[in-house]
Amino acid sequence: MDSGISITAEKLIDYTAKKASFITVKNDELEKIVGISSKQMAEKVVDRVAFWLSEKQNGLLYCKLCNRGPFTKKGLFLHLTRLHRQEIKTMLEEELKREVKAIL
């Protein structure tokens, strides 16, 4: 495991959980986490992973990893970051590796 990828994945967990919970993120938030040069790549990775984390049904939020819910935005964020932290990190690592491979 490349340690750079592992560190980046760790840093992206909360941001990805926010996206999955439909919590508004600031425009420069991702740039602050990964730097301007990796921003575009990180955005792609985060969007892909966030898609697998949550589901909206009749305006209510559910966790796609364990089908629990419904949650409020904040409730889903806390659920994802507390119960699924390691899973989210692993998913981010896999997507980051795929992106890095595509660049090289």
Ligand SMILES: [Zn+2]
């Ligand atoms: Zn869950």
